[in-house]
Amino acid sequence: MSLRSPHLILAGFGALDRLGQEAMNIGARKALIVTDKGVINSGIEKKVKDHLDKNGVSVGIFDDVMSDPDIANAEACIEVGKKDRYDLIIGVGGGSSMDIASIASVMMTNAGTVHDYFGINLVKNPGIPTILIPTTAGTGAEVTPNAILTDTKEKLKKAVVSPHILPRVAIIDPLLHLSMPPSVTSSSGIDALTHAIESYTSNNATILTDLFAKESMILIGRSLRTAVVNGNDMEARYNMAIGSLYSGISLANAGVTAVHALAYPLGGQFNIAHGIANGLLLPYVMEFNVLGNIPKFAQVAQFLGEKVEHLSLLDQAYQAAKTVKAIYRDLKIPQSLTELKVPKEAIPVMAKAAVNVTRLMGNNPRTMTVQDVERIYEKAL
Numbered sequence: 001m002s003l004r005s006p007h008l009i010l011a012g013f014g015a016l017d018r019l020g021q022e023a024m025n026i027g028a029r030k031a032l033i034v035t036d037k038g039v040i041n042s043g044i045e046k047k048v049k050d051h052l053d054k055n056g057v058s059v060g061i062f063d064d065v066m067s068d069p070d071i072a073n074a075e076a077c078i079e080v081g082k083k084d085r086y087d088l089i090i091g092v093g094g095g096s097s098m099d100i101a102s103i104a105s106v107m108m109t110n111a112g113t114v115h116d117y118f119g120i121n122l123v124k125n126p127g128i129p130t131i132l133i134p135t136t137a138g139t140g141a142e143v144t145p146n147a148i149l150t151d152t153k154e155k156l157k158k159a160v161v162s163p164h165i166l167p168r169v170a171i172i173d174p175l176l177h178l179s180m181p182p183s184v185t186s187s188s189g190i191d192a193l194t195h196a197i198e199s200y201t202s203n204n205a206t207i208l209t210d211l212f213a214k215e216s217m218i219l220i221g222r223s224l225r226t227a228v229v230n231g232n233d234m235e236a237r238y239n240m241a242i243g244s245l246y247s248g249i250s251l252a253n254a255g256v257t258a259v260h261a262l263a264y265p266l267g268g269q270f271n272i273a274h275g276i277a278n279g280l281l282l283p284y285v286m287e288f289n290v291l292g293n294i295p296k297f298a299q300v301a302q303f304l305g306e307k308v309e310h311l312s313l314l315d316q317a318y319q320a321a322k323t324v325k326a327i328y329r330d331l332k333i334p335q336s337l338t339e340l341k342v343p344k345e346a347i348p349v350m351a352k353a354a355v356n357v358t359r360l361m362g363n364n365p366r367t368m369t370v371q372d373v374e375r376i377y378e379k380a381l
């Protein structure tokens, strides 16, 4: 059993105030902030820059990160990083900005192109140091060894998986989440909930990862709806920030399962946002997976706040899927594949692509055939 995480995690209200000191501890002189235009407009990038300025670290900006970034987007950032010889990369934003920052970091110290590193443990050299600062809660990208890009030619999501993708420092400050609009709060929050449930029921879960996954479900179950409808609720934002961090640590070490495998074709072929795709598929995959681990799914219902003692263990487990569906309904985001303009005819191709994501399907608590996957997509239509 093992548990891998960043060298340092700073979390809590005002954690960002430690950024300048940590950049100095790393010995940085020239930092590249990797972010997107939304983070620039929110004023968060300026706060990050001010902390670095105060500590004498010069700053460059790459603010062209796109949502669900493709390989070309990563290459553009790598070029900037190499050309101006930065010695620290700071990813600020959602999973996209943090993943691009991590990939740029390792591509500055490893030969070849990013195509050479899709897969598990192919990155030889550690990258230049990174600090990752999530502005959503969350993808968990600040604590996971995976960085995901879209291969637009093959219409597939591909992952660089390596301990070198983990940052030197992760800074989780709920104050940075207050400006997140409801749509982003719900799609990133349901992604975090998916990470917690999937890693808890993954074949690779351990008592170490269970600890984080359980607490994550309790925090997110208690606060996701509130954070969406009242973005200024400090307690809800705090619970979501920490819940997302916990689910990220659990995901990083136990892996995710079929929901993410089924969500990837929706992102790759129909550009559906990662969190939306996950949230929509989550209850249907859970319903299927229940028989693969009845006791754990029964616990999921309890962690999410359901009173289930009067039910049989099997009914408790099925209740977990119903509870997740109810949460998703309350979030007022697209409720079906049809609403997202995914036609029924696309299902066979998507199902084949999903079962080929063996990295994740191997973690699934119940074996899934192509026919099983097709049936799950059909339920979500």
Ligand SMILES: [Fe+2]
Pocket (backbone or CB within 6 Å): 139, 191, 194, 195, 260, 274, 278
């Ligand atoms: Fe995810």
